[in-house]
Amino acid sequence: MQTWKRKKSSRPAAPMAKTWRTPALAVFFLLLTLLMGAFDFPAFWNRGVSSASSATGADFGFAKVSETPFRLGLDLQGGAHLVYEADMSQIDPAERDEALQGVRDVIERRVNAFGVSEPVVQTTSSGGTSRVIVELAGVLDVRQAINEIGETPVLEFKEVNAEVGREATPEEQKTLDERNAAARTKAEEALARAKRGEDFSTLIAEYGGEDLPAATASNPAYAEIIQAVSDQALQSGAVLPNILETREGFEVVRLLGAAEAKRMELSHILVCFEGKALCQNPIPPIEANIILTNLKSELTAENFAEKAKEVSTDYSTAAEGGYLGWVEPGATVPAFELAARTTPVGQVSDVVETEYGYHMILKQAEEVVPAFHVQRVVIPSVSLNDIAAPEDAWKNTGLSGKQLTRATVQFDQQTSSPFVSLQFDGEGGDLFAELTKRNVGQAIAIFLDGEPISIPVVNEPIYGGQAVITGGFTVEEAKLLAQRLNAGALPVPVHLVSQQTVGPALGAVSLQKSLFAGLLGFALVTLYMIFMYRLPGLVAVLALLLYTGLNLAFYKLFGVTITLAGVAGFILSLGMAVDANVLVFERMKEEIRAGRDLRGALDEAFKRAWSAIRDGNFTTLIAAGVLYAFSSSFIKGFALTLTIGVLLSMFTALAVTHAYLNTAIRARFLRAPPLYLSQRAKRKAS
Numbered sequence: 001m002q003t004w005k006r007k008k009s010s011r012p013a014a015p016m017a018k019t020w021r022t023p024a025l026a027v028f029f030l031l032l033t034l035l036m037g038a039f040d041f042p043a044f045w046n047r048g049v050s051s052a053s054s055a056t057g058a059d060f061g062f063a064k065v066s067e068t069p070f071r072l073g074l075d076l077q078g079g080a081h082l083v084y085e086a087d088m089s090q091i092d093p094a095e096r097d098e099a100l101q102g103v104r105d106v107i108e109r110r111v112n113a114f115g116v117s118e119p120v121v122q123t124t125s126s127g128g129t130s131r132v133i134v135e136l137a138g139v140l141d142v143r144q145a146i147n148e149i150g151e152t153p154v155l156e157f158k159e160v161n162a163e164v165g166r167e168a169t170p171e172e173q174k175t176l177d178e179r180n181a182a183a184r185t186k187a188e189e190a191l192a193r194a195k196r197g198e199d200f201s202t203l204i205a206e207y208g209g210e211d212l213p214a215a216t217a218s219n220p221a222y223a224e225i226i227q228a229v230s231d232q233a234l235q236s237g238a239v240l241p242n243i244l245e246t247r248e249g250f251e252v253v254r255l256l257g258a259a260e261a262k263r264m265e266l267s268h269i270l271v272c273f274e275g276k277a278l279c280q281n282p283i284p285p286i287e288a289n290i291i292l293t294n295l296k297s298e299l300t301a302e303n304f305a306e307k308a309k310e311v312s313t314d315y316s317t318a319a320e321g322g323y324l325g326w327v328e329p330g331a332t333v334p335a336f337e338l339a340a341r342t343t344p345v346g347q348v349s350d351v352v353e354t355e356y357g358y359h360m361i362l363k364q365a366e367e368v369v370p371a372f373h374v375q376r377v378v379i380p381s382v383s384l385n386d387i388a389a390p391e392d393a394w395k396n397t398g399l400s401g402k403q404l405t406r407a408t409v410q411f412d413q414q415t416s417s418p419f420v421s422l423q424f425d426g427e428g429g430d431l432f433a434e435l436t437k438r439n440v441g442q443a444i445a446i447f448l449d450g451e452p453i454s455i456p457v458v459n460e461p462i463y464g465g466q467a468v469i470t471g472g473f474t475v476e477e478a479k480l481l482a483q484r485l486n487a488g489a490l491p492v493p494v495h496l497v498s499q500q501t502v503g504p505a506l507g508a509v510s511l512q513k514s515l516f517a518g519l520l521g522f523a524l525v526t527l528y529m530i531f532m533y534r535l536p537g538l539v540a541v542l543a544l545l546l547y548t549g550l551n552l553a554f555y556k557l558f559g560v561t562i563t564l565a566g567v568a569g570f571i572l573s574l575g576m577a578v579d580a581n582v583l584v585f586e587r588m589k590e591e592i593r594a595g596r597d598l599r600g601a602l603d604e605a606f607k608r609a610w611s612a613i614r615d616g617n618f619t620t621l622i623a624a625g626v627l628y629a630f631s632s633s634f635i636k637g638f639a640l641t642l643t644i645g646v647l648l649s650m651f652t653a654l655a656v657t658h659a660y661l662n663t664a665i666r667a668r669f670l671r672a673p674p675l676y677l678s679q680r681a682k683r684k685a686s
Helices: 021-040 042-056 093-112 142-149 170-195 200-207 223-232 285-296 304-311 315-319 334-342 426-437 475-489 504-533 535-557 564-577 579-593 598-630 633-664 679-685
Strands: 079-086 120-126 129-137 155-160 209-216 249-271 323-327 352-354 357-380 394-400 404-411 418-424 444-448 451-454 466-469 494-502
Touching: 021 042, 021 535, 021 633, 079 093, 079 142, 093 120, 093 129, 093 142, 093 475, 142 494, 155 426, 155 475, 170 200, 170 249, 170 357, 200 209, 200 357, 209 223, 209 249, 223 249, 223 357, 249 285, 249 304, 249 315, 249 334, 285 304, 285 357, 304 315, 315 466, 334 352, 334 357, 394 426, 394 444, 404 475, 418 426, 418 475, 426 466, 444 475, 451 475, 504 535, 504 564, 504 579, 535 564, 535 579, 535 633, 564 579, 564 633, 579 598, 579 633, 598 633
Parallel strands: none
Antiparallel strands: 079 129, 079 494, 120 129, 155 394, 155 444, 209 357, 249 323, 249 357, 352 357, 404 418, 418 466, 444 451
């Protein structure tokens, strides 16, 4: 039997690695290869498990693998190539690029809703023509996709839906009747105690309610109470003889006497500062005070609106010129109302501080309105909205992209942080004012094509048709939101100008040819490696099996879409995967000829070949990265599969092949020289 002979050499031999870890690692890699095969091609594994169970009648405990398919591109599974032309006739030339990007974003979101494998949506502009190119792989109903993609974007503003919007079921009606009957009984108990002369303030504390010093009929919240008191002609101190049913529930009312109240027509300037509620542009308190103190001498009734627009830090106040309209008694915070009451008509107040900042108030008019001082106990009633959730969390408001004139990205002058500014037309401004007025503290969601793109919370009523959306945006996030808003606001219809369909049969042919090319490439690489390097070549092929399995598993796990270009990248990386092994094996031959023993030659070969392997693969990764970053979709697929292949090949060529060979040379019968060198090389080594 032929054996290795050690040739004298000046080089020291590599130390012998006597550890169980290398064989265990080799076994692990072999098991991983089987696992990857089952994961990549689950049909074969599952059939094998079923056949074994059927043949033996025993359950071996092998789990079946979920059959997740690979994602195939347009050229491998069929689909559609669509070209749309965007009508920019109504768009300002300076804004057409941004408008086109907004349309592209909308179409991409619509395409994603189809569940298409890696759809491609691109835009082109040349010669005054703007186009959107869409590639849909695997779409079965191309006509439906064409219809949905071509629709003009729909932008809607929606508010929280608190209304169930249906009749109560028998079970729900029973619950409503029982709970309202209990509330009425409780109110009747409170009424009986009030008629017996019990202290009404004690009843309010026990049951709930409030003391209203100046309730007016012009205030919708108290109109029903004032009407009932007037109809009964109650005397001061008397209790309404019957329970009053209002929108809030069952009420027990006591009249304390007539009163006078004043409703005032007001405007104000608001300068918010640090630490105040709902502050949009906070500044230091002393700076805010100085601004208004210096402004006081300049203010008149005539220039108040102009100064309010110029000085107010609150956007809605500035937009409306500070105008609040007719303000009912009790509608503002106490400090503000007190200052307004004590200011003569036609005059401007001193600086007033509230929880919102510093104000200066112009009283334009006032009038006395009848009022009553009343107390009430309120037992809330129960409605269907309290016991059943609405089917839709959001409801339409009538405000849409038709009323939105423009959305732009702007920057806060104090913090330089970006925000999105919205401008509505006259109709939209009125709708938005009513919408924000009834939703203070609540969210108003913005929907594009039925999907929410922003859900900001309303801080205060916003008048004048101008609003902003803040929220710690990055510049890119703010630009994207503005782009989407404009996509639903700008009249940019798209028209289909070209359609190409790749049939499933043609795609299947391409897939078969791709599989054949991959198998043929693998077979040729296998034959070459075994012929040239014998046992090391066979070991490299075993590592190549794991490399192939890991590649395909990565495609599944990370949703890589496989196209013809991607297959080309994979086959190329397949050949490159053994390139590192070639460098190692050639170096190994040289070490053997230099007199090293088999293990020493193996370790030294891997050590010395590493720098060449590293540099070669790194330059390939650079080229693949450039292709991916600056090329079209088809080339991107090639670059992506090539990158994955190069990274995995470094792992299998170094770690896996090394572990296999280290394990193999432990067996005496696998150390025979013909398994590593040709006869000619062997004679030289001798």
